[in-house]
Structure formats: C-alpha cells, structure tokens
Amino acid sequence: MKINTKKLVLIAMFISLSFIGAYIPIPSPVGTLGLDSMSGYLAGLLLGSLEGGLIAFIGHLIIAVNKGFYLTAPVHLIVAFMMLVSVYLYGFTYRRTNIFTAAFVGILLNGVVSPLVLLLFPQFGWSFFLGTLPFLLTASALNVILSILIYIPLKNNIFND
Numbered sequence: 605m606k607i608n609t610k611k612l613v614l615i616a617m618f619i620s621l622s623f624i625g626a627y628i629p630i631p632s633p634v635g636t637l638g639l640d641s642m643s644g645y646l647a648g649l650l651l652g653s654l655e656g657g658l659i660a661f662i663g664h665l666i667i668a669v670n671k672g673f674y675l676t677a678p679v680h681l682i683v684a685f686m687m688l689v690s691v692y693l694y695g696f697t698y699r700r701t702n703i704f705t706a707a708f709v710g711i712l713l714n715g716v717v718s719p720l721v722l723l724l725f726p727q728f729g730w731s732f733f734l735g736t737l738p739f740l741l742t743a744s745a746l747n748v749i750l751s752i753l754i755y756i757p758l759k760n761n762i763f764n765d
Contacts, residue, residue, distance in 0.1 A: 611651060611655070614647070614650075614651060615647070615651070615655055615658070615659060618643045618644065618646070618647040618651075618656075618659045618663075619643075619659055619662050619663055619666070621642075621643035622640045622641070622642075622643045622644060622659060622660070622662075622663025622664075622666070622667070623640070623663065623666055623667065623670075625638055625639035625640040625641070625642055625643060625663075626638045626639075626640040626663075626667040626670070630739065630742065630743045630746065631739075632736065632739035632740070632743065633735060633736060633739065637739055637740070637742075637743040638743070639746065639747060639750065640663055640664065640667055640747075641660050641663070641664070641687060641690075641691070641714065641744075641747045642746075642747040642748075642750045642751050642754075643659060643663065643751075644656050644657070644659040644660025644661075644663055644687065644691045645660070645691055645694055645710060645747055645748055645751035646750075646751040646754055646755055647659045647691075648660075648691045648692070648694050648695030648698075648751075649694075649695060649698055649751060649752075649755045649759070650755060650758060650759070652695060653691070653692045653693075653694075653695030653696045653699070654692060656691045656692065656694070656695050657687070657688035657689070657690075657691040657692035657695070658688065659691070660684075660687040660688055660690070660691040661684045661685065661687055661688040662684075663687075664680065664683060664684040664687045665680065665681075665684050668680035668683075668684070679722065679725060682721060682722070683718065683722075686713075686714075686717075686718035686721055687714070687718070689713065689718075690710060690713040690714040690717075690718060691710070693709055693710070693713060694706050694707075694709055694710035694713070694748070697709045697710075703752055703755075707748050707749070707752060710744070710748040711741065711744045711745050711748050714740070714744040714747070714748075715737070715740045715741035715743070715744035715745065716737070716740075716741065718740075719733055719736060719737065719740055720733065
C-alpha cells in the first residue's frame, strides 16, 4: 500500500463519508445498520482492497464510539475487523474476477459470515442471527450495490494514479 498525500486525503474523505452514511439508517432490530460501509466498499474498488478495508474498520469504530459501544467494545472490535475482511476480500475478488462475483462475495461475507462470528459470544445466539439476517443482508446488499453504482462512473477518474 503506497501512501501519498492524495491517497491520504482520499482515505480521510472516505472515513468521513462513512460517518455521514451512518446517519442514513436502515431499520433493523440491531439499530446500527446504515450506509456507513458503502464508502469502505467504494474505496476498496477505487483505492485498493487494504485501503477500503481500513476505511471500513475505522469507520465502524468511529460510529460505535459515537453510539456508545452499545454491543460492547470487544464485540465492536470484532465487527470492525470483520468489516475490514469483508471489504478487503470484496476489492480483492473484483481485481481477480469481476464486479458481479465481488458483489456476491461482499454481500455474503458482510451479511451472513460476519454475523455468524458473533455466535462465539454468549449474549448472541441463533435466534439473534436468524432474526437479524434479513436486515443484515438487505443493508449489506444496499451498501455493495450503491458502491458499484457510484464506482462505475468514477473508475477512470482522478482516483487512479
């Protein structure tokens, strides 16, 4: 990951967009679903997999702090790490295959696999997972699809060095 001033400014911009996206809610029983990860997914396509993953990680932690770590700090750290992995693999898959496969990977990882990790905690169970799954899949699909729709007109623009 080569960091220059331009890339650093873009990363900061995408982190800010993540924070703003958190205030565009998607109704759910979990309470934190929004368009916060869309900027990480978009950055994963425009800037690189690792950059996008770091943006999603930092963005989730900023939002969790802002909302008072209501799921506890350790759970939010794991969720943030899973966001990093999901966005990283989304960008990586796009570079190795195509946008459709990448979209499937991003939605599956963020909407299904990530919440499965929460089953390791005693306060979460299968009922939590099954009850939130439709909302998580919807939010994940919206974030990924919006990132693709925004990426298409920008892919040959100023973001490429």
